[in-house]
Amino acid sequence: xxxxxxxxxxxxxxxxxxxxxxxxxxxxxxxxxxxxxxxxxxxxxxxxxxxxxxxxxxxxxxxxxxxxxxxxxxxxxxxxxxxxxxxxxxxxxxxxxxxxxxxxxxxxxxxxxxxxxxxxxxxxxxxxxxxxxxxxxxxxxxxxxxxxxxxxxxxxxxxxxxxxxxxxxxxxxxxxx
Amino acid sequence: xxxxxxxxxxxxxxxxxxxxxxxxxxxxxxxxxxxxxxxxxxxxxxxxxxxxxxxxxxxxxxxxxxxxxxxxxxxxxxxxxxxxxxxxxxxxxxxxxxxxxxxxxxxxxxxxxxxxxxxxxxxxxxxxxxxxxxxxx
Numbered sequence: 001x002x003x004x005x006x007x008x009x010x011x012x013x014x015x016x017x018x019x020x021x022x023x024x025x026x027x028x029x030x031x032x033x034x035x036x037x038x039x040x041x042x043x044x045x046x047x048x049x050x051x052x053x054x055x056x057x058x059x060x061x062x063x064x065x066x067x068x069x070x071x072x073x074x075x076x077x078x079x080x081x082x083x084x085x086x087x088x089x090x091x092x093x094x095x096x097x098x099x100x101x102x103x104x105x106x107x108x109x110x111x112x113x114x115x116x117x118x119x120x121x122x123x124x125x126x127x128x129x130x131x132x133x134x135x136x137x138x139x140x141x142x143x144x145x146x147x148x149x150x151x152x153x154x155x156x157x158x159x160x161x162x163x164x165x166x167x168x169x170x171x172x173x174x175x176x177x
Numbered sequence: 178x179x180x181x182x183x184x185x186x187x188x189x190x191x192x193x194x195x196x197x198x199x200x201x202x203x204x205x206x207x208x209x210x211x212x213x214x215x216x217x218x219x220x221x222x223x224x225x226x227x228x229x230x231x232x233x234x235x236x237x238x239x240x241x242x243x244x245x246x247x248x249x250x251x252x253x254x255x256x257x258x259x260x261x262x263x264x265x266x267x268x269x270x271x272x273x274x275x276x277x278x279x280x281x282x283x284x285x286x287x288x289x290x291x292x293x294x295x296x297x298x299x300x301x302x303x304x305x306x307x308x309x310x311x312x313x314x
Contacts, residue, residue: 100275
C-alpha cells in the first residue's frame with residue numbers, strides 16, 4: 001500500500017513552477033505568493049531561479065522585497081523589449097530630460113527678457129543676444145550629456161529608428177508570457 | 178586549448194563551435210563582459226534570448242544585457258531600476274520648475290506694469306510662483 005505524504009498546500013509560486021517541495025525556509029516564498037504565478041515566471045524566464053536566489057541571498061533580508069520588485073520590473077521590460085530592455089527606458093528618460101532642460105532654459109531666457117525690457121524700457125536686443133549665446137552654449141553642453149552616456153556605456157541608442165516610445169512595443173515575442 | 182574560443186566558451190570551458198551564438202558578441206579579449214552577464218542571467222537564458230532575435234539586433238541586445246548586468250552587480254537591490262527612479266524624479270522636478278516659470282511668464286504678460294525688481298530672484302521661489310500661478314489660474 002502506498003503511503004500518502006501530506007501535500008503542502010502552501011507552496012510558493014516559485015516552488016510550484018519548479019515542481020519542488022516548498023520548505024519553511026524557502027527564499028522565494030515571502031516574495032512570490034502562490035496567487036501570483038506570472039510574477040515568478042517572468043523573473044525565472046529572464047534571470048533564472050538559481051540566479052535570483054543568489055541575488056536574494058546576497059542582500060539583507062529587509063531589502064529583499066525591493067530587490068524582487070526591481071527584478072520583476074527589469075524582467076517585464078526585457079520581455080516587452082528583448083533588444084533593449086530597461087536600457088531603452090533609460091535612454092528615453094535621458095532624452096526627455098534634455099528636452100525639458102532645453103524648454104526650461106528657453107522659458108527662463110524669455111522671463112529674463114521680460115525683466116530686461118521693463119528695466120531698460122527698450123527692446124533689449126543686446127540682452128537678447130547675450131541670453132541666446134549663453135543658451136546656445138548650454139544646449140551644446142546638454143547634447144554632450146547624451147554623448148557621454150553613449151560613450152561610457154559603448155552602447156548606441158537606436159537613433160536611426162523612430163523615437164523610442166514605451167507605449168509602442170518595438171519587438172514582440174508572440175509566445176511570451 | 179583553442180586560442181580562438183570566444184569569451185563565453187572559454188568561461189564555460191567548452192569547445193567553441195563555428196556557429197557559436199555567443200562568439201560575435203563576446204570576443205576573447207573581454208572576458209569580464211561575459212562573466213558579468215553569466216552571473217546575472219546565466220548562459221542558457223542569454224543564448225535563448227539571442228537566438229530568438231534577428232541577427233542584426235543581437236549586438237544591441239548583448240550590449241544592453243551587459244549594461245543591465247553591470248548595474249545589478251553594482252547595486253544588487255535596485256540594479257538599473259535605481260537609475261530609472263532617479264531620472265523620473267529629476268524629470269518631475271524639471272517639469273515643476275518649467276510650470277512655475279511658464280506661470281510667471283503668463284503673469285508678466287498680463288501685468289507688465291508689476292514691480293520687476295525682484296522678479297528674477299523669485300524665479301524658482303515656490304511661494305512667489307504659487308501666487309503667480311494661482312492668479313494665472
